[in-house]
Amino acid sequence: MAKKKNNQARKDVKEVKKVSKKVHEETEEKKDIEIHNYMDEETEEKNETYDVTPLEDAFEEIESDIEAQDKKFDKTEAKLEKIEEKIADKLDDIEEILESDDTDESEITKEDKDEIINDIKENKEKRKKRYRLKKSALVLLGIIIIILIGIFAGVSFYKYVNSAPYLLEKKGYTEKEVNRIIKDKNLTLMLLEMDYNEYILDIIDAKYYLSKNLDKYLEYKEKNKDLSVDEVVAIINVHADKEWYNHTISTDTTKDYLILVNKVYYLEEDFEAPNIVNMSVRYAFSGRQIRQDVYSNFIDMAVDAKKEGLTLVANSTFRTYATQEKTYNYYKTNKGSAYADSYAARPGHSEHQTGLAIDISTLNSTSENFEDTPEFNWLIDNAYKYGFILRYPENKEHLTGFDYESWHYRFVGLDVAKKIHEENITFDEYYAYYIEGDK
Numbered sequence: 001m002a003k004k005k006n007n008q009a010r011k012d013v014k015e016v017k018k019v020s021k022k023v024h025e026e027t028e029e030k031k032d033i034e035i036h037n038y039m040d041e042e043t044e045e046k047n048e049t050y051d052v053t054p055l056e057d058a059f060e061e062i063e064s065d066i067e068a069q070d071k072k073f074d075k076t077e078a079k080l081e082k083i084e085e086k087i088a089d090k091l092d093d094i095e096e097i098l099e100s101d102d103t104d105e106s107e108i109t110k111e112d113k114d115e116i117i118n119d120i121k122e123n124k125e126k127r128k129k130r131y132r133l134k135k136s137a138l139v140l141l142g143i144i145i146i147i148l149i150g151i152f153a154g155v156s157f158y159k160y161v162n163s164a165p166y167l168l169e170k171k172g173y174t175e176k177e178v179n180r181i182i183k184d185k186n187l188t189l190m191l192l193e194m195d196y197n198e199y200i201l202d203i204i205d206a207k208y209y210l211s212k213n214l215d216k217y218l219e220y221k222e223k224n225k226d227l228s229v230d231e232v233v234a235i236i237n238v239h240a241d242k243e244w245y246n247h248t249i250s251t252d253t254t255k256d257y258l259i260l261v262n263k264v265y266y267l268e269e270d271f272e273a274p275n276i277v278n279m280s281v282r283y284a285f286s287g288r289q290i291r292q293d294v295y296s297n298f299i300d301m302a303v304d305a306k307k308e309g310l311t312l313v314a315n316s317t318f319r320t321y322a323t324q325e326k327t328y329n330y331y332k333t334n335k336g337s338a339y340a341d342s343y344a345a346r347p348g349h350s351e352h353q354t355g356l357a358i359d360i361s362t363l364n365s366t367s368e369n370f371e372d373t374p375e376f377n378w379l380i381d382n383a384y385k386y387g388f389i390l391r392y393p394e395n396k397e398h399l400t401g402f403d404y405e406s407w408h409y410r411f412v413g414l415d416v417a418k419k420i421h422e423e424n425i426t427f428d429e430y431y432a433y434y435i436e437g438d439k
């Protein structure tokens with residue numbers, strides 16, 4: 001406060017000095033002007049009195065004028081001196097005031113010093129406390145943030161290490177494989193449950209893959225590494241991984257044209273094929289019988305083949321359970337089980353019992369040389385158009401359970417025959433994948 005006051009006073013002094021200087025300057029200026037005026041007047045008067053003859057009078061007049069002017073100057077000077085003195089006095093007063101202000105200030109400081117110091121100390125303490133409080137609050141906040149970040153990071157990490165991609169990669173699948181796996185939720189869940197397997201993705205991508213058989217595929221592939229994945233899938237699908245006749249299933253006879261009968265699926269002894277009719281000797285050897293609807297399709301096929309000069313004759317057709325039993329037992333009794341099994345199906349396991357199968361020959365051929373006839377070639381290309389398929393193809397013995405039979409045709413209906421022909425699969429494979437499926 002006092003300092004401010006002093007500053008103001010100093011400012012005032014400056015101002016007063018300024019004013020006095022100005023007044024002084026103005027006074028000096030005024031003096032100059034008056035002197036000049038006088039000189040000018042004198043000159044003019046001189047010029048005017050050039051023509052005055054009595055010069056003495058003139059000089060006297062001039063002298064008295066000068067005297068008067070001198071008196072005037074003296075008066076002005078005295079006035080100025082007085083003003084300057086007053087200014088000096090005022091300056092002294094101001095300076096005194098300034099000095100006395102300083103004295104007051106020091107007195108106030110002394111009186112209130114302790115109080116002020118105490119106040120300052122208290123403030124300091126308060127500020128310190130507040131600062132400490134603030135500091136603790138900040139530290140606490142920081143800790144909370146760190147804990148939250150930790151929790152978040154922990155949860156994220158926990159989530160990540162428990163995430164499918166991480167776990168799958170940890171199991172050994174490549175990034176590319178993982179990307180392919182996680183697109184399929186069920187596959188992901190399944191693979192997470194399993195140990196790493198180098199074949200599994202190829203198996204799952206196999207055309208006739210059935211998820212119900214996955215364990216069996218993997219096990220079989222492990223034991224038969226030289227087999228292709230497609231081959232493994234086919235073998236497992238048709239139960240060909242087991243010894244024939246060792247694992248048998250009573251077949252579903254409601255499937256009608258699509259009844260599966262082989263060395264796994266069998267017909268019960270009391271099964272009766274529907275609509276069995278006698279065949280004309282025009283299309284079959286004497287005394288042959290077949291299902292009515294199969295017969296009509298066979299006739300259509302035989303008629304069309306005939307147009308191309310080919311003769312299709314039904315050789316072996318419908319057989320009863322009893323007939324099959326008799327045939328099989330004949331071989332078994334005379335040549336043993338192994339021989340019997342290679343030549344005839346066991347009773348209940350022959351397709352001929354369904355009334356859907358026909359062994360085809362020509363008038364002049366036997367089963368053994370049927371493959372060499374033009375009728376054989378024509379059937380390979382055309383039989384499916386009439387709903388028939390070559391039931392025991394070459395190189396598929398391990399899937400059908402039967403040796404290659406170039407003459408044995410099976411009726412499955414037009415649509416299925418076409419599909420089997422196009423996909424070049426056996427009926428056993430078709431049945432496993434398209435009829436039973438993943439059930």
Ligand SMILES: [Zn+2]
Pocket residue numbers: 316352357358359408409
């Ligand atoms: Zn046959």
